[in-house]
Amino acid sequence: MCGLKQSHTYVLEEKMASYNTNEFRSGLKIMLDDNPYNIIENEFVKLGKGQAFNRVKVRNLKTGQVIDKTFKSGEKVRAADIMDTDMQYLYSDGEYWHFMDQATYEQVQADKMAVGDQAQWLKEQAICKVILWNGSPIGIEPPNFVNLTVTETEPGVRGDTAQGGVKPATLETGATVRVPLFIEIGDLLKIDTRTSEYVSRAKDK
Amino acid sequence: MSWRPDASIGMLHMRAAWLKQIRTFFDARNVLEVETPILAPTTVTDPHIDSLKCRFRHRDYYLQTSPEFHMKRLLAAGSGPIYQISRVLRDDGPGRLHNPEFTLLEWYRPGFDQARLMQEIYELLARLCEPESANWDQNIAVISYRDLFGKYTDIDPLEEDMTAFLAWCDSSDHECPIDTTDSWDTALNWALSIVIQPQMKGLCFVKDYPADQAALAKVSTEDPRISRRFELYADGIEIANGFEELTDAKEQRRHFERDNRQRRLYGQEPIAIDEQFLAALEHGIPDTSGVALGLDRLLLWSSDVKSIRRTMTFGWQE
Numbered sequence: 029m030c031g032l033k034q035s036h037t038y039v040l041e042e043k044m045a046s047y048n049t050n051e052f053r054s055g056l057k058i059m060l061d062d063n064p065y066n067i068i069e070n071e072f073v074k075l076g077k078g079q080a081f082n083r084v085k086v087r088n089l090k091t092g093q094v095i096d097k098t099f100k101s102g103e104k105v106r107a108a109d110i111m112d113t114d115m116q117y118l119y120s121d122g123e124y125w126h127f128m129d130q131a132t133y134e135q136v137q138a139d140k141m142a143v144g145d146q147a148q149w150l151k152e153q154a155i156c157k158v159i160l161w162n163g164s165p166i167g168i169e170p171p172n173f174v175n176l177t178v179t180e181t182e183p184g185v186r187g188d189t190a191q192g193g194v195k196p197a198t199l200e201t202g203a204t205v206r207v208p209l210f211i212e213i214g215d216l217l218k219i220d221t222r223t224s225e226y227v228s229r230a231k232d233k
Numbered sequence: 234m235s236w237r238p239d240a241s242i243g244m245l246h247m248r249a250a251w252l253k254q255i256r257t258f259f260d261a262r263n264v265l266e267v268e269t270p271i272l273a274p275t276t277v278t279d280p281h282i283d284s285l286k287c288r289f290r291h292r293d294y295y296l297q298t299s300p301e302f303h304m305k306r307l308l309a310a311g312s313g314p315i316y317q318i319s320r321v322l323r324d325d326g327p328g329r330l331h332n333p334e335f336t337l338l339e340w341y342r343p344g345f346d347q348a349r350l351m352q353e354i355y356e357l358l359a360r361l362c363e364p365e366s367a368n369w370d371q372n373i374a375v376i377s378y379r380d381l382f383g384k385y386t387d388i389d390p391l392e393e394d395m396t397a398f399l400a401w402c403d404s405s406d407h408e409c410p411i412d413t414t415d416s417w418d419t420a421l422n423w424a425l426s427i428v429i430q431p432q433m434k435g436l437c438f439v440k441d442y443p444a445d446q447a448a449l450a451k452v453s454t455e456d457p458r459i460s461r462r463f464e465l466y467a468d469g470i471e472i473a474n475g476f477e478e479l480t481d482a483k484e485q486r487r488h489f490e491r492d493n494r495q496r497r498l499y500g501q502e503p504i505a506i507d508e509q510f511l512a513a514l515e516h517g518i519p520d521t522s523g524v525a526l527g528l529d530r531l532l533l534w535s536s537d538v539k540s541i542r543r544t545m546t547f548g549w550q551e
Contacts, residue, residue: 072328076464076474076525077446078281078422080325081410097408098427100419101325 046104049082057089057110060097064089064108064161072101089159090141090166108161115158117150125150127158127165138165148203149174149221170221175230176200178215181207239548248532248544251361252318255338258357264314264340269303271296271320275507278492279448280499283324285333296322299525300339301449302510305478308341308521309513316340318528327549329540330470330530334549341523347461347477350522351375351438354465354473358436362535368467369535370435377441378459382421385429390443391458393417398424418445433469448488450476465526467534475524482514 047058052070059065065086074080080101087094089110099105115127115136124137125147136158142165143150149170150156159167181197194206197217205219207226218227240248256266276284276295284295297303300319307315322334342350355373362369382390387401395413398420402409407428411420421443440463444452447460461477479485486506493503532544542548 072326072331073426074281074325074331075422075426075471076282077279077448078426079419080281081423081426083427095408098410098423100410100415100423103410 046106049099049101049103049105052082052084052099057108058086059106059108060086064110064166066110068094073098074101089161092144109163111160113158113160114155117152117154117156119152120147120150125168127156127168130155136160136163136165138168142166143168146170146221148199148201149176149219151176151201172220172222173227174219174221175216176203176219178207178211178213178217181211181213183212238546239542240544240546244532244536244538244544245546247536251528251532254360255316255318255357258360259316259340262314262353264316264342265312267304267307267312267315267317269297269300269307269317269319271322273297273303275302275505275510277302278489278496278504278506280492280495280501284504285322285324298323299337301523301525302507304339304341304523305518305521306510306513308343309516309518314340314342330533332529332541332545332549335541335545336528337525338528339523339525341478341521343519343521345522347440347463347475347522350475350524351440351463354475354524354526358531361531368537373436373438373465375438375440378439378443379441381429381439382424385432386424388421388424390421395420418443421446430466430469430471433466435468437466439464439466447476448492449479449485451479467531470530470534471527472530472534473524473526475522478518478521478523480514480518480520482511485514486511 047056052067054067054069056067057064058067065088067084067086069085071083072080073083082099082101084097084099085094086097089108113129115129118126118128118135120126124139125143126135126137128135138158146168150168151174154171154174156171157169158165159169176199178197179200182195193209195209196204197207197211198204199217199219203219203224205217205224205226207217211217211229216230218230219225220227259266272287272289272294274292274294277298282298284298286293286295288294298321300317300321304315304317317339319337319339320334321337324333325331326333342353345353376384379390382388388398395417399411399413402411405428409423411423441453441459442450442462442464444458444460447462450460450462453459453461463475464471465473489506496503529541529544533541536544538544540548
């Protein structure tokens with residue numbers, strides 16, 4: 029099964045080594061100046077009696093930087109070998125974060141550049157999306173919501189739930205979020221990792 | 234299963250009202266409505282316009298990208314002023330402003346110069362847009378192609394200077410795909426469509442196009458670098474393209490041959506020259522100004538929908 033899947037991927041790569049601009053669509057992964065980019069927006073631009081262009085907005089998958097670019101329509105652009113894979117976060121050794129593909133038991137290690145700020149949401153055994161470029165991790169997407177325990181915060185203020193006041197709280201992974209005043213050390217919180225915002229108290233891990 | 238039309242019911246009514254208005258407008262001016270073939274054995278040679286090809290009885294035919302050649306044959310036959318609301322097809326896009334199949338309003342006015350035709354376009358637009366559109370503006374600006382470039386760039390489109398063009402690209406914020414292997418025409422088209430058009434506001438006629446960009450237009454007698462071609466833009470959207478029509482058959486043949494040389498150079502298939510059209514020019518057509526106006530785009534602009542497909546009952550389907 030694994031072998032079949034791999035050879036199938038290989039054939040796809042061979043066939044899709046480059047894209048013509050008329051294949052452009054959002055989500056397509058392309059190579060520009062030796063860096064992998066994701067097409068966010070693509071617009072076909074042409075005057076009635078002139079050369080056609082594709083105006084695109086692309087995101088550098090390594091740095092997150094978004095740039096505008098135009099191509100002459102009909103140009104060919106190299107495809108980027110990008111795979112999004114769901115993997116389990118195992119542990120960090122201080123230098124690398126280790127992930128495992130639960131289907132193949134294959135492990136990869138992501139460096140600080142790839143993990144970036146997402147490190148603050150990584151809890152062991154969580155299933156994350158790992159973005160692989162030529163087989164190596166270049167980005168991590170944690171689950172949209174994670175449940176994390178408060179390790180440090182000012183003492184809670186009882187009966188103050190209606191006030192809507194907030195205070196900082198440090199979570200088990202080291203992240204700091206703003207929480208309501210009634211939250212105490214040891215509480216389990218549901219956090220939205222996309223906005224770094226407290227959602228609610230959570231019941232179980 | 235999505236079966237619903239792309240146009241709202243309101244848009245269907247607006248479109249139908251426009252078609253009625255257009256017919257009333259031209260009827261009152263004694264311009265004759267005509268219909269010409271969509272499927273024909275020849276097509277345009279312009280390297281930047283790709284025609285869709287199809288087979289009929291084992292022979293190649295083309296779906297027409299514009300009714301121009303057929304309509305000029307009617308002019309040569311003595312039709313007098315004519316107009317057509319015509320479905321045309323082009324092998325490009327799709328996109329926010331591009332549908333492979335769209336509607337052109339095309340008309341020809343023997344005896345009109347471009348200024349008089351621009352005036353008539355204005356009068357038609359006032360009739361169509363004024364009652365409904367918040368975008369309607371009483372004043373249509375007129376600017377030359379050269380002044381338009383002067384307003385937004387440091388480029389003089391009439392002086393082919395690629396070094397200056399690339400220097401300007403470097404100094405601007407725009408990431409530019411143009412290099413020294415590109416034609417001047419391609420460089421100008423990039424600057425216009427990527428840099429200038431997004432900044433253009435309101436209704437605007439652009440006139441005096443470079444002669445190289447007007448294969449079917451008369452060249453100015455005062456300055457051979459410019460042609461009697463104009464375009465209409467609405468908030469930067471290209472709406473209409475018109476000329477004082479080239480009537481010289483020999484000159485026209487040279488343009489077709491040049492197009493085909495360029496096609497071979499770009500690895501495109503050359504297109505058999507439309508000899509019937511050239512024979513009609515040879516026979517003689519009156520001095521005429523003509524214009525093609527994208528009806529769907531004008532509807533888009535007047536109604537503030539975001540994509541051209543919203544002006545069509547059923548837009549392009551993948």
